[in-house]
Every structure is written in structure tokens, then in C-alpha cells.
Amino acid sequence: MKKTAILFFSLLLALSTISGFPRSTSAEELHDTELWNVLKPLDTTISFLNTGAHPDDERSDLLAYLSRGLGVKTSSLIANRGEGGQNEIGTELGNALGIIRSQEMKEAAKITNVKAYHLSETTSDSIYDFGFEKTPEETLKKWGEEVTYERLIRFIRSYQPDIVMPSFRNVDSQHGHHRTISILTEKAFNDAADPTIFPEHLRAGIAPWQIEKLYLPAASAETATLGIEIGMYDEIYAMSYPQLGEASRFMHKSQGMGSTIQVEPRTVNLELVDTAFDQTEDASLFAGVPYDFSDLAKQIENTDKSLAKKFISLQNELEKTQLAYPDRSAVLKLSQKSLKDVRHLILDLNKSKLPKATKTKLLSKLKTKNEQLQETSYIASGVEIVATLPDNVLTTGEETTATVTITNNGTANLKNLSPSITSIEGWEIVQTSNVSTLKPGESATIDFKVSVPKDATYYHAYKKPALEAELTFKELGEEVRHIQNFEGTVAVLPEFSVTTDPTSVVVNTLHPQQEIPVKVQVKNYHNGAAEPTIKIDVPEGWSAPFNEKIITFTKKYETQEVVFNLTPATNIEEGSLEIAISAEWNRKKFTSAIQEIEYDHIGKYYLESPAKLNAVAFELKIPENLNVGYIESGFDTVADELKNAGMNITKLSPADVESGDLSQFDTIVVGIRAYLSREDLLKNNDRLLKYVEDGGHIVMQYHKPDDKWNSDSSAPFKLVIGNPSIKWRVTDENAKVTVTQPDSTLFSFPNKIGDSDWANWVQERGLYYPMEWASNFETFVSMADPDEAPFEGGILMAKHGKGTYLYTNLVFYRQTQSQVPGGYRILTNLISHGVNN
Secondary structure, eight states, X not given: OHHHHHHHHHHHHHHHTSTTSOOOHHHHHHOOHHHHHHHGGGGOOOEXXXXXXSTTOSXXXXXXXXXXXXXXXXXXXXXXXXXXXXXXXXXXXHHHHHHHHHHHHHHHHHHHTOEEEESOOSTTOSSOOOSOOSOHHHHHHHHOHHHHHXXXXXXXXXXXXXXXXXXXXSOTXXXXXXXXXXXXXXXXXXXXXXXXXXXXXXXXTOOOOOOSEEEEEOSSTTTOSEEEEOOOEETTTTEEHHHHHHHHHTTOGGGTOOOOOOSOOOEEEEEEEEESSOOOSOOSTTTTSOOSHHXXXXXXXXXXXXXXXXXXXXXXXXXXXXXXXXXXXXXXXXXXXHHHHHHHHHHHHHHSOOOHHHHHHHHHHHHHHHHHHHHHHHHHHXXXXXXXXXXXXXXXXXXXXEEEEEEEOSSSOBEEEEEEEEESTTOEEEEOOOOOOBOTTOEEEEEEEEEOOTTOOOOOTTSOOSEEEEEEEEXXXXXXXXXXXXXXXXXXXXXXXXXXXSSEEEEESSSOOSOEEEXXXXXXXXSSOBOOEEEEOOOTTOBOSOSEEEOOBOSTTOEEEEEEEEBOOTTOOSEEEEEXXXXXXXXXXXXXXXXXXXXXXXXXXXXXXEOEEEEEEEOOOOOTTOOEEXXXXXXXXXXXXXXXXXXXXXXXOHHHHHHSOGGGOSEEEEOTTXXXXXXXXXXXXXXXXXXXXXXXXXXXXXXXXXSSOOTTTTSSSOXXXXXXXXXXXXXXXXXXXXXXOTXXXXXXXXXXXXXXXXXXXXXXXXXXXXEEEOTTOEEOEEEOOTTSOOBOOSEEEEEETTEEEEEEOBOHXXXXXXTOHHHHHHHHHHHHTTOOO
């Protein structure tokens, strides 16, 4: 908790140096913000749930106001992990991007004090972000309506929110995933309370739950049921609530989120869709919903007056606890008194004869306060717990020593301390030292011998941590329990990670390569020396001089590389196959590739996948004399994939772009969204246009309108990128493509393009289609999503001086990464334009 607070204020301090954010040092100097964070939630018993489809869908400004401003228990439930999105900080896509976006959402939620949850439970879950979708019908077809809705109902019944609000409305202008969650959330308002809906939940001890109110974002101020002013400045945080929301959005770096804003009024307009009671004339957000225990007491005073008085008394205690701020010693005593009252009330409530539904609601509120008060006492006590390992990467059967350091930063003697380490099933934890009391200013270090099971499950980014530290202590007779994560990510990994470079190979059926060198990189996670044997499973008909090689490791984290030279079958047919690769050591076979994902704003995580080399065979003609320069953006891997397919590719550095000899290249290809990431490209765009004017050929891949793209000057002629994006994309990867200029060499040289080349595309056809362009540009293809007008601008090309400039928003980068033959063949033709064979 303390480390989170430090990181939180470090971020706010950094943001305060940016125009639009007032300096936040006063928050640390004048306020005990860490204590206030846990005291404010004692104000109310209300819980609020915001639902969305992707990480970054949360309504950050409103959630910051509810949680930080009012103390409402607030959460975001997000359907998938954002695997199908774009990545503005690296080349990770798919499951790796999903891990990044999930962790970004967790970090964002810490700033607004919002709990982040997902319906998606694992990588490649059925509830997957398969890319932009325009209809909820297609979304549910791919996600599975039954599994999606069951998980949503189960979460609502477990989390037990009073008020629910989807982030988006079910309207044609919205992403299909957004619309789907809105539809299901509205439906769940009644179904979550219906015991006949998913009755297996009841058998598992999960009771039905009636949501009190359902809101939607209002379509306009005129149609709103209420408007909530949230733009207030909070002295505790030295920011307004919208600024806090933006501070959290800055954590969604892979999506380029977050903006600097001024302190100014802001109204959130909501539309009340449904209530569990008769709505009065009072249209405020919490009208009709019990705000605290005093309000809840009114609902039972006619049936159990004695119990109602105890709830009123509890509320008075909670208010006294909060009023003791910033005196930590006083807060601790009052918090422990309130905690004792809560626990007695739980016992009394269970013995009462109140209706079952009433008991369920009251128990939910008491259990939440039990958790909140324990955290309040932990912070007020001044105790700090830090858990570390000598090395956070472990392997099966390994033994290590975990260290827990406890420090008393408070003013009172801490007694009855009991530190421990909890683990997933099967781990052996032996405490080798202990501490039971700590005076103010004292620290103690406790060691635990940790034995990893020989059959331990490998790390998964979405699963519960393998190890957690736990501290309990007693004050005024009441036990406080606090769970603390270890410093850094604790991961059980296979002893060896086996990856290939390249990750995929293209075999040209016209002229199968005589030799394909494949580098196999092996990383040692074993704590010591080892000599594994690396094997490649050569497919039938293929050959390799040696398919087994021994490598020697002397220490952990060492990486070794071996090269296998593969010769494809001489009569190889078109198609794809997987070539398995493994490491064998100590009579065990290791078949995992570990991708390490690390960024400063989220930390380090791992993705395990099968160790293999993907191969695809198809006919691909590349002009022998084609010389291509590639300006990489850092957001795609097209250059490597084309190079692996046999194309002569030179990656252009900033110096090359600024002053190199561009005339040596027949074609220069620009990576996706390169104007966003390459300042050298922006500064030297005129050199690129001069290159075209002098006879060169440019292939410009897609950009977003806010990628520093200038509609009037980035291209040689006016080219306006479509906005809003939902209207300017073809999401159906199987949409029919009509070639409007079939006689163009773009579709005949060097490869004859046919319908099969547009088949088996992945995720989508194109995005951010140009919406306007100068008459100098010619169009070549037409395509559309079902029941929509076709787009003509998927490939635009114009003559400029002696050369040609081609712009395409078709997603070739996804096709080459997924080894779609047609993607390679069409892109090769676009690149080869104007080259003599």
C-alpha cells in the first residue's frame, strides 16, 4: 500500500510539471493522503460498477469523482484484454499486448482507487478482442453469448453493486464490443436477481443480487436524467477529479491515452434506465439507494429495532473514525473499535430473522466495511511490510529463501504480530525466524524457506500470484489482516526458453530454398550450469545436416544460440506447418518459448507459448533487382517478414532519412503510423517527396489522423484520413474485394493476383480509410462491410514528378505477421511497382 502511494504521488508530481496540471507537492506536504485514501470510503456503503469491453474503456473522470471524491466502492468490469488493439509503445500484438493492456489498467486503477476486473480469464480466452466489430451479433457469435453472460451475472452476484453503468450506449456509432456489453449489462439488471437464471450459482453459494439503479451515459444534455458536476478541485490531491482521471489514463500508454487539462467545470450527463424501486422526484444519483448504515437501518427498524440501532451506532463510530484525521493514533483506536462493532453485527445479523434478501444486502455492506476498516487500521498503525526473493524467477523443484521485512513507522508498540507467506496449493513454506512485537522505529526481518513443487504450474499473467506475504496483528483485541504482493513479478518458468529467429519462414514454391538458416535462441532460467540438447523436429521430406545440438550454460539468465540449416522438401506443396523445437536436459523435455514483456510503467511480465517455427509455403515472385528501403515505426515487423521472404530490405536509420542516398532504392516503404514515432521522418518529409519527384516509389502504410499526419503536406497531394474511425474501416476480414483496375500492373506484376489472395485474411481488411483525396490519386480496389457503402480508397496511387506515391490503409502488417500468403503477394506487388524485371 505504501509503495503504491509513493508511486501514485510520483506520477502526480511528474504530471504537475506538465502545463494544465497544478503542482501537487502540497498534497504531500499538507495532507496525509495515504491515510485519507482509506478513511474516505468509510463515508458510505454504496458500491458502483462501470462495465466496458476493453482496457481503457473505463469512465475515468466519473470514477475518480465517485471513488476519491465520495468514497464510493467503485470497480470497472472489462470484457476482454484488448488483444486485438494497436500498440503505440512496441511491436507486441495478440496475447502479449493483452498482458500489457491488462497491467496498464491495473496501474490506472490504482490512481483512481478503482478495482479492475475482467470477464476474460486466460490468454486466447473465448472472450477475446478479435479486432474492431460493428455489430453485437457478430461479437456474441465469436465470444459465445452463454459463457459471456454467465460470467457477467456471476460477477454481479459476487461483487454486489448498488448502481451499474456501462461506458457506452448501444448505438450504431459504437464499437460492436461496446454495444455488446451495454446490451448484456441492461439485461443483467433483472436477471442477476432472478434465481432461475444460472441456478448453478446458487448451488455454489452465490446468491441472487438486485441492482438498485441502472444508468447509461446520456445521449445528450437534453435527454439526460441528471447531470453531475465533477470538475471540482480536491485539495487532498491538489488536482481536480477529471485531472485525476487523466492521470490514470496516462497509464494506458500502449493506446496513447491521457491528456493535460485545466481545472474547470465538467458535467457528466446520465440517463436513468431502470430502478428496483419507485423513483421519486429526486433525480440525484443516489436517490432511493441507502447511502450509509443509518439509511440501511431505516429499512429494518420496523422488523428488528434492536439491530437497526446497532447499525446507527456503527455509522456514528465510522464518522468519528474519519473525523480523527489526520491523527493516526486516534484513527487506529477508533478504527479497531468500529471493526469490533462490524464483526459483532455480522454475528447478530446471521442470527436475526430478517428476510434472506435483506440479510444478503446487509452482510455485503458489513463485509466490505470489515475489509475497509482492516486496511484503515493497517495504514493508521504505521506498519510496513516488504516481501522479497533473492531472484523472482523460479523453476520447478527449486528451493529459495523469501524475506519479509516489517517496519513500525507508527507511534505505538505493535503486539501480536504474525507474518506469513501464502502460496498456491502444493508449495512448502517453512518459517525460520519470527517476530511478535515491534516498538516505534523498529524493523524486523523474517525468513521463510520456500520449496517449489516439482509439478508446479508455470506462471500466467492473469492468475493469482504464486506467493503473497500476509501480516496479522491485534490491537484492542481485534485482528487485522493485510496481504502484500512481493516486490516485482514472481514467476515459475521452465528451465529453458526456446525461441526462433525468424519466428516464421516463407518457402517459395517456385524456387524452394536450398538452405534456410534458423537461429534458435535458448535462455537458461535454471539456477546454475546446464547442458541441454536442442532438437528440431524436421518435417517429413525436409532435411537438416544436424537436428540435435548440445549447448553449455554456466549460469542463470545466460542466452546461447545455435543455428539449424533446414532444406525444404523439393516437391513442397502450398500450405502451412509447425516445426517443433525443444530442449532436453536431466531427462526432461522443455517445449516453451518465454516472451519477456517489460515497460517502466507496468513492470515485468512473461508470456509462455509453444516453442515452434511456423512455416508457410506459397508461390511468391520478387523482382531480382528490387532494392527496398524501409522506414520502421516500431509498431510493425513487416521489414523482417519481407526480408525473411527473400526481399532485399535495408532498414533506414534517422541519419539515412536525413542525409542518406535515397536514390539507390527502387522503393521506400514506410511503416504503420511512422509519423507518430519518427521525428526524423517528420523533419525530412520533403526529402521523401523529392525522392518521389526524382523517380522513386513510396509505399506509405496506414496512419491515424492524429499521428501527426498533415492532410495537405504529408503526401504530395491532399489526402485526408477518415475520422471518426468507426465509419472508415472494413472489419470483415472476408469482405468481398473488387479490383476496379484489373489491368493495372499492381495486380499482375510480379505476382498474378486473384480472389485466393484476398482469402483467409485475419482480423480486418483495412482501417482509417482515407475520406478525401486529390484527383491526382487513382483508386484500385473497392470493399465494404455487410450492408454498407463500399470504400474505394484502400489503395491510392498518384504520379508525382518522375515517380509514384502509393498510400494503403489495408492491414498488411497483420497479414504478414500471420503468414497469410495473399498479404505477402499483394504487398510485394505494391512495392514492386515501376521496377523492370
